Amino acid sequence: MDTFFDSSWYYLRYPDNKNKEAPFDKEIIKNWLPVNQYIGGAEHACMHLIYARFFTKALRDMGYLDFDEPFTKLFNQGMLHGADGNKMSKSLGNVVNPLTIIKNYSADSLRFNLMSLAAPNSDSVWSDRGMESAFKFVQRVYSVLSEIKLGSSSKLLESKVNRVIKEYSECIENFKYNVGIIKLRELFDFIALEGEISKEDFSSILKLFHPICPHITEELYHARVKNEFISISSWPKCDESKIDNHLEKMEEIVASLRNDILKVKELAKIDKIKKVSLFVAPKWKWDALVIVKEVCKDKPDFSATMKALMSIDEFKKHGGEIQPFIKPAINRLEDFRDLKEFDEVDALNEVKPMLAKEFGVIEIIRAEDSKEAKAKNAFPGKPALIIE
Numbered sequence: 001m002d003t004f005f006d007s008s009w010y011y012l013r014y015p016d017n018k019n020k021e022a023p024f025d026k027e028i029i030k031n032w033l034p035v036n037q038y039i040g041g042a043e044h045a046c047m048h049l050i051y052a053r054f055f056t057k058a059l060r061d062m063g064y065l066d067f068d069e070p071f072t073k074l075f076n077q078g079m080l081h082g083a084d085g086n087k088m089s090k091s092l093g094n095v096v097n098p099l100t101i102i103k104n105y106s107a108d109s110l111r112f113n114l115m116s117l118a119a120p121n122s123d124s125v126w127s128d129r130g131m132e133s134a135f136k137f138v139q140r141v142y143s144v145l146s147e148i149k150l151g152s153s154s155k156l157l158e159s160k161v162n163r164v165i166k167e168y169s170e171c172i173e174n175f176k177y178n179v180g181i182i183k184l185r186e187l188f189d190f191i192a193l194e195g196e197i198s199k200e201d202f203s204s205i206l207k208l209f210h211p212i213c214p215h216i217t218e219e220l221y222h223a224r225v226k227n228e229f230i231s232i233s234s235w236p237k238c239d240e241s242k243i244d245n246h247l248e249k250m251e252e253i254v255a256s257l258r259n260d261i262l263k264v265k266e267l268a269k270i271d272k273i274k275k276v277s278l279f280v281a282p283k284w285k286w287d288a289l290v291i292v293k294e295v296c297k298d299k300p301d302f303s304a305t306m307k308a309l310m311s312i313d314e315f316k317k318h319g320g321e322i323q324p325f326i327k328p329a330i331n332r333l334e335d336f337r338d339l340k341e342f343d344e345v346d347a348l349n350e351v352k353p354m355l356a357k358e359f360g361v362i363e364i365i366r367a368e369d370s371k372e373a374k375a376k377n378a379f380p381g382k383p384a385l386i387i388e
Contacts, residue, residue, distance in 0.1 A: 008051040038071035108213035166238040204236035245338035
């Protein structure tokens with residue numbers, strides 16, 4: 001028969017391809033079809049797919065099928081172009097031989113690079129530099145995960161692992177591999193800094209990496225977790241009770257503070273920092289932030305926020321500082337959604353030794369106790385600073 005005819009109903013034959021009495025058994029088809037996910041080029045839309053839909057609907061009308069559509073979900077994959085931006089072609093000499101790449105860099109590195117290039121439904125361009133970068137990263141993953149101490153995970157690491165399990169799983173299910181890889185890389189970098197991880201979390205990390213880097217993860221799983229195949233183990237489950245938004249937000253604040261110090265150092269062209277003065281936001285700004293979040297929960301509203309704050313005597317005392325406070329608070333509202341009030345002085349004292357090691361003397365001052373003009377710039381979770 002004509003290939004177009006056969007390709008229009010092959011999905012009905014596959015589940016029952018040994019049947020010599022009929023094209024397919026209705027009961028078997030009820031168990032297997034319709035197809036959950038179809039992946040193919042966009043060019044199929046006006047050719048194969050339209051014929052497959054016609055056959056399905058015709059067979060439905062004839063009583064052979066009890067569903068309307070052959071494929072419940074459609075995903076059109078993009079095309080990988082050569083480094084010159086053109087479609088790969090022998091005549092153009094821009095073809096990349098995967099066997100050569102695998103020999104030089106490994107299959108896992110190639111897979112990691114391809115998944116990182118772009119969204120799977122977008123066209124992408126091959127890059128030798130990208131391949132080198134992927135190879136180095138996969139080598140680092142293997143090295144760190146081969147040697148990291150298996151013991152216990154910090155509360156912060158537990159939170160990050162479970163958050164990534166949740167978000168990365170959603171990325172995989174929705175073909176957002178490149179976005180998922182970004183989350184995975186960030187988590188791995190944090191794990192490398194921690195230097196210790198629980199065996200349970202370690203196992204979860206290997207499983208998250210496994211769809212992209214199946215070879216090194218299989219080897220590491222056998223060597224460090226259990227002598228079974230990771231490929232047939234269960235996918236890690238997110239324990240949402242271990243996700244601590246506030247703790248992660250505090251960690252972001254410390255990282256942001258460090259970046260702010262480095263940025264000021266660069267702008268001021270200071271070779272070596274002798275002292276950093278950190279001014280912590282006063283209590284009234286934390287109270288005001290609660291009102292800003294409440295008033296602007298549906299949409300940003302400067303006027304309504306100003307009215308709400310100035311109707312309270314406590315905030316009237318700070319009249320001249322209210323307006324400069326509201327605008328950045330509204331602009332950065334999403335940054336503050338999960339932020340709860342905490343003692344910034346205590347939090348900064350905890351990381352003070354680490355900051356002092358890098359930047360010298362660290363002085364932590366409550367803004368209300370200082371006459372420095374800069375102190376008025378202190379914001380909840382974002383101290384103002386002076387560098388000497």
